[in-house]
Amino acid sequence: MSAEALRTEPKRINTPVTNGDRLWNDIVATARFGAADKGGVTRLTLTEEDREVRDWFVAACRALGCTVEIDGIGNIFATYPGEDMSLPAITVGSHLDTQPQGGRFDGILGVLAGLEVLRTLKETSTVLRHPLTVVNWTNEEGSRFSPAMMGSGVFAGALSLDAAHALTDRDGVTVGAALDTIGYRGEARVAPAAFAAYVELHIEQGPLLEASATEIGVVTGIQGLRWFDITVTGTEAHAGSTPMAQRDDALVAAAEIVLAVRNIARENPPGVGTVGFVDVGPNSRNVVPGSVRLQIDMRHPSEAGLDQMEGALQEAVRKAGARAELKRIWSKAPVVFDPSIVDAVRNSAEALGYSATDVVSGAGHDAAHIATIMPTAMIFVPSKDGLSHNEAEYTAPEECARGAEVLFQTILELDRH
């Protein structure tokens, strides 16, 4: 079937479909590189294991006839030719690096599903109008080098290449040196203008799709995020000889803030609020706590929601009845994906007969950076028990297959325009 046929053939049921077994085999094959004890993967960015999976990916793409370009931060762009090479490429992808003791799917699925689309194009001799580029972004995870989403950040201009090269891991190794060591400091100057759109397939890393037995998440954006540090200062005192009425217990005040954060999130759906870190001083059973530090993470899909939540948090801290200080230490604005790309994803899931629901991503993704420079959207498939960053992370073969099918269908739909 030719690209010409695609443009004129309205019965999508007749378009080629990706091969779920082949995709699963690729997932199993790449999980060898950095295989961890409990079925997961430890493949930190720019390590020997990362080099192995990159080499495997580059070889697989070249075998299909792709042109492979590597830019200065090690992002890999494998481009399959289209009918009209003057058109900007449709781009898909994600990342092949993992967390320590991470899973086999986070990031990996998006790259390998792109590869599966290439395999399908090749196998069926399908020619798209646009070139199709499958990208592997460098260092999405950020567990060896901070910040996370580094490769997409450099590509989108959020971080300069020189600044990124100078960043170091715990052993003092720079990103630049690590790129050289594995041979992935490329020289290609890939311009964002070369691309028409970006679609990233990813596991949900949350429980919503599984809980609602929904096959596909149509991702409309990424939650905004604000991080706060709170210091509560009370008065350290003897737990035996200090009457209740004369206490200034920092932990009691902190407990009220913990419950307030939960309540604020509940009152601002679909926002979430978490106190994940607590440090009590002096932290001794028989001493009334004199100080507590809390670290708070609040997220909401809209700036207005984030403002509302932050205001309520300020009020809760004021009311907590101890000397408490609130500092916002970091924020990320919400990302709203391009409606036309989101529609293409939704239409594709429907055309394939899969149940789908609009969702907002709770976690950050390379797509957040790429959305700043081109029309972008994401596709989610379910995560068992919502688990991720964990060796037990799991998405079933048929769920991965559906994701790849929707990705391909979306590419076909975008290719029509």
Next chain:
Amino acid sequence: MSAEALRTEPKRINTPVTNGDRLWNDIVATARFGAADKGGVTRLTLTEEDREVRDWFVAACRALGCTVEIDGIGNIFATYPGEDMSLPAITVGSHLDTQPQGGRFDGILGVLAGLEVLRTLKETSTVLRHPLTVVNWTNEEGSRFSPAMMGSGVFAGALSLDAAHALTDRDGVTVGAALDTIGYRGEARVAPAAFAAYVELHIEQGPLLEASATEIGVVTGIQGLRWFDITVTGTEAHAGSTPMAQRDDALVAAAEIVLAVRNIARENPPGVGTVGFVDVGPNSRNVVPGSVRLQIDMRHPSEAGLDQMEGALQEAVRKAGARAELKRIWSKAPVVFDPSIVDAVRNSAEALGYSATDVVSGAGHDAAHIATIMPTAMIFVPSKDGLSHNEAEYTAPEECARGAEVLFQTILELDRH
């Protein structure tokens, strides 16, 4: 004035009084041994600094004509003769060891006030009917060797001498070896039957007397205590992608328990309840906590009160909405002092015209052990800001002086019977 005169003279105002300046000088003098940077004292039990203060105390008592006996755990008994040496001795005292960066008063005041009584007896040629013994108990603080209140515990039979000798500090040094090193493993066999009563003057280590501008605390007993460990198990989850309704947040449940402990104590006066220790897992800002460990200290003057508080805690843990496990790991029964000795303290404070109020000790003291083998009571004087176990611990010279006067008056009253 002779002991005979005391028995026949009802005007107590004419009895000799202790010398507050001389007592203060002794407090200043002994604070040299282990002087810390900020005006406090670091004099851990059975160290060189402890040897120095013991030598100083023994020399001072011998200079007054006392017989000094040292038992197998290093307790020092300095006995001043009475008119009738066949009578059991009236006993007063406390401890000369301190916490690391501790204060100049905790324990020390009780021993030095006893010494001041001896100085007053000598100076005024007063002869009591009973012998008077001033005791320095070994290792009340328990910060080098656990358990605390070791010397009084061995004396009262709560701990065997052999078991105590075998206990080690962090460096593996045994109590027995430490006693030998400083030359205070004695051979005296001092029988509890040799004593008629025990009175311990101590700083309050709490804020009640200062807050109510009361000069003397008539201590009617020592609170009972129960220690609990609670483990709350939730489900670790991604802080961004886990909706509020699907969370099983161990910290939110733990925060409810923290507030419940505060409420339970308030509802059971004069009980106190403290969560002093919190350990959150994994304790990372953007991970919903999967586990929290809490350490709880609850105290009440009565067993019935403790039972009530423990029952309410069980109920609160049951309600906390996560898988929570409660374990009672230690308890100490309340101590109720002998009413006749408590009356003697109260009468003495009144006779001297000092404001006094009945109080229950929140902290443990050597008197808790001694109360199990002879009629016992305690006298409290105010602690500035309720502070103790702290270099800033402070009780003013006139407050110390009043305590010593009440101690002496109590001895005189007990001596009449």
